[in-house]
Amino acid sequence: MSIVSRGFHGRREPAAADLPPGQYLTRDFPVLQAGPTPRVDLDTWQFTISNEAGAKYTWSWRELLALPSEKTTTDIHCVTRWSKLGTTWQGVSLDTLFADVETAADHALVHSYGGYTTNLPLEDLLDGKAWIAYRFEGEDLTPDHGGPARLLVPHLYFWKSAKWVTRIDLLNDDEPGFWEQLGYHNYGDPWREQRYTDD
Amino acid sequence: MFIDGNGAAGVFAEALGVDITTAVITCAGCGAGGRFAESHVYDHGPGVVARCATCESVLARIVRTPTDAWLDLRGARSVRIPLPAEGADASS
Numbered sequence: 001m002s003i004v005s006r007g008f009h010g011r012r013e014p015a016a017a018d019l020p021p022g023q024y025l026t027r028d029f030p031v032l033q034a035g036p037t038p039r040v041d042l043d044t045w046q047f048t049i050s051n052e053a054g055a056k057y058t059w060s061w062r063e064l065l066a067l068p069s070e071k072t073t074t075d076i077h078c079v080t081r082w083s084k085l086g087t088t089w090q091g092v093s094l095d096t097l098f099a100d101v102e103t104a105a106d107h108a109l110v111h112s113y114g115g116y117t118t119n120l121p122l123e124d125l126l127d128g129k130a131w132i133a134y135r136f137e138g139e140d141l142t143p144d145h146g147g148p149a150r151l152l153v154p155h156l157y158f159w160k161s162a163k164w165v166t167r168i169d170l171l172n173d174d175e176p177g178f179w180e181q182l183g184y185h186n187y188g189d190p191w192r193e194q195r196y197t198d199d
Numbered sequence: 200m201f202i203d204g205n206g207a208a209g210v211f212a213e214a215l216g217v218d219i220t221t222a223v224i225t226c227a228g229c230g231a232g233g234r235f236a237e238s239h240v241y242d243h244g245p246g247v248v249a250r251c252a253t254c255e256s257v258l259a260r261i262v263r264t265p266t267d268a269w270l271d272l273r274g275a276r277s278v279r280i281p282l283p284a285e286g287a288d289a290s291s
Contacts, residue, residue, distance in 0.1 A: 030243070031200070031243065032243050032244040032245070033200065033241060033243065033244060034241050034244050034246075034248040034257075034260075035241055035248065035250060035255065035257070036200075036201075036239075036250075036255055037200070079245050080244070080245060115257075159244075159245055179245050179246065179262070181271070182246060182260055182261075182262045182269045182271055183246075183262040183264050183267065183269035184245060184262065195264075196264045196265070197264075198266075
């Protein structure tokens with residue numbers, strides 16, 4: 001029996017159970033990107049949902065900000081193995097944006113300013129699971145973290161939360177995105193450690 | 200936030216067995232040619248992305264998984280790799 005007390009901790013450290021398998025905790029917010037940071041003019045910024053019939057539903061920056069916003073506090077998990085707990089975001093729920101979108105499609109391909117893409121099932125964007133986020137920890141989202149607005153889908157690895165989001169195409173057939181084409185898992189559930197294609 | 204192509208030499212050499220840095224890549228986007236070493240490499244992410252120094256189009260991408268290298272060269276119109284002259288005898 002140990003006689004060494006572990007002491008009293010005033011602030012609880014996250015238990016390993018708070019982290020998906022293979023992840024480590026970071027208090028920083030690492031910047032990961034596959035190209036230069038796009039500088040997006042808010043006067044020309046657009047977000048479009050295009051359904052499988054080609055119909056487009058488009059919002060300007062001003063129209064996006066006029067929609068009801070939500071605050072959410074959530075953990076985020078990067079496939080490069082860092083996790084950050086308790087991050088707070090503000091943005092518009094995809095449920096709000098999809099309210100008037102007519103679709104029977106099952107798949108979504110997300111496009112960003114700068115050319116990045118990522119794919120996911122449409123159902124993973126709905127029912128309170130995804131947002132177009134434009135504020136982080138109470139401040140406007142900075143360009144290096146995806147500002148003016150990024151997709152936030154925190155239940156999947158963070159490469160699915162596309163920075164600088166500008167369009168979501170709804171598709172009848174799945175189409176792999178930038179990293180999904182090149183060895184990364186098509187779905188990317190961190191709790192099932194779906195990092196690579198064969199995981 | 201990019202490094203030059205020399206910083207990606209190792210991962211390409213592991214997959215291809217050649218020194219990619221001396222290869223001349225012609226961009227499929229703008230047609231500019233240049234040594235891979237001069238490309239703009241973004242390596243802080245799930246994979247390594249080399250972009251054209253002229254137009255920033257993607258030239259090449261590589262991902263190293265625990266078991267495989269995945270390579271995409273669709274952004275290169277051509278890849279010119281220097282070889283020893285045919286018939287040259289290095290021992291003479």
